[in-house]
Amino acid sequence: MKVSRRALARTLIAGAAVATLPGQAPPAASTDTDVALAQARTQLRNTGLIVRAVPLPMSVEPAARFAPRA
């Protein structure tokens, strides 16, 4: 396929422009807040894994009225 120099130049310029259009900028570096939230979510998931590892017969219901056994 033959591409003219002008067409090639237009393609190259458009490709460079696309990279800097709003919404398509490279992602910002993670903030401390994001890191802390990611860690908290990981901890929650890990805790969930521990809970899921406890053997649980199907018949066991949630402790209904939160009342302690007297």
Place this chain on the structure above:
Amino acid sequence: MANITNDVFFATISELAARLRAKEFSCVELTRAFTDRFEKLAPQYNAMALSLRKEALSQAKDVDRELKRDRTRGPLQGIPYGAKDLFAVAGYPTTWGARPYAAQVFKEDARVIQKLTSAKAILIGKLSMIELAGGGNYSSAAASLTGPGLNPWDRERWSGGSSSGPGSAVAAGLVTFALGSETSGSILTPSAFCGVTGLRPTYGLVSRTGAMALSWTLDKIGPMCRSAEDCALVLHEIAGADTQDQSSSGRGFNYTPRFQRKPAEITIGYSKADFEGWEDPGARATFGAALEVIKAQGFVLKEVKLPDFPYGALLSTILAGEAGSIFEEFIRSGQVDQLADAQQIAGLKSYLDVPATDYLRAMRVRSLVQEAIHELMLDVHVLLSPTRYEIAPRVSDSLDRRGPGPIPPAGGLSSMIPAANLAGLPALSLPCGFIEGLPVAISLVGRAFYENQLVGIGNAFQKQTDWHRRKPPM
């Protein structure tokens, strides 16, 4: 003008009540002295959320009028106390220890405040706390609107949380007793770290109406005092049915010291490792001596193990699901970002991701936990362990890492706090000595609604020891 001597600030409820009735001082004089002391010293421990001097003096005048007519109401009449800033006091800010709620005001007193007002106890101030009772899993003692709670025994050490202010205030003689709350350790921890006696009642015994909710399944309200008997006297007033509180058991509490079982009829479950297994000689000697005092009373001791469950993970999951729901709007609105502790902010945000199946699974496993602990306690009346397995950490240290201090022994009953909170059982923390100059304590966990038995053992222990009477250097 009566001369209020220093010993008044460290008197028990009964001692103070007797001196009031003997007219050594008026209630107004007593209240003024306590309020002066509270306003002067509480900020040194970051223990004060709010002084209620004007209200307190008005209530004290009422008490004096009654006492003049020999109208006595009970042991709490005229006794100054403080309340964790988690309890609503009508017309005054109730901050929950958190900046976003600094201006929050309720129109009605919390039920426990109403009950103590009826008993004519004098509320002299609101006490500081960890923001939102620490529900998001905080990493720093400074996770509070009022800064880190400082320990009266060493102000470079933490007073414990989340009832930081109550722990400091009782230890430093700023109030005769305080109201705290516990979801998982928030009464027992500051009680242990500050050398005061704390009682976490059975779930559902004390109304939570008007108190900040963190976890419907786990929250309990209880007294922090100078003695086991004082805890019973306060519980006698604050316990009872409340139709407005869905968790209310409908039961009350009557302190009945004369109907105690003989020690030989009470079996106490414990682990030898918790008392003899410490490598640090100071820790071994301190906890060992506490065990010997218990043994010398004639109680039957039996070695036990806790049933094998991941108590911490279960409690965390339940708390996450419920706190996430309670604070859902607070989190989604972004107000959560105004909290002091970054880990707590992240923790609360993550709670919105708890799968319903995880929460329900934890609640189902909780049924198994309750059953298993109920089985264990068919053989023993009470479980005994150190309240905390470490001394108060430095305020500057991260709470995520164990600080310097004696290393706890392996095995033992170190999961007692989450285990007993999941099961809804009562616990009494008793000061039992010092390690590296800082208070430590033992904890007694009882059967549901057996607070009288816990207090009976506590009274016996405190007759033989004086740890609960020690005063911090001021």
